[in-house]
Amino acid sequence: MASVLGNLRRSAGFMTQGDLAEKIGVERVTISRWESGRREPRLAMITRLSKTLNVTERELIAAISASKPAHNGDCHANQTSA
DSSP states (O other): OOOHHHHHHHHTTOOSHHHHHHHHTOOHHHHHHHHHTSOOOOHHHHHHHHHHHTSOHHHHHHHHHHHSOOOOSOTTTTOOOO
């Protein structure tokens, strides 16, 4: 399943994560982490990234939020009560 952030990247003409990483000066793994929702770009990078992807900061933040993994709300399911 493609991430919203990944779709924005491809729509802006960056076919690989490495292409975008090189353009904005980060490692490819950083782009991968953003697209998978494991990490979020810092505020200063949001501005650079939104300009590079030709989207507003608001659109970018929405894409980043959509890329976060869903939590099932059951984080204590494997704990036993005392």
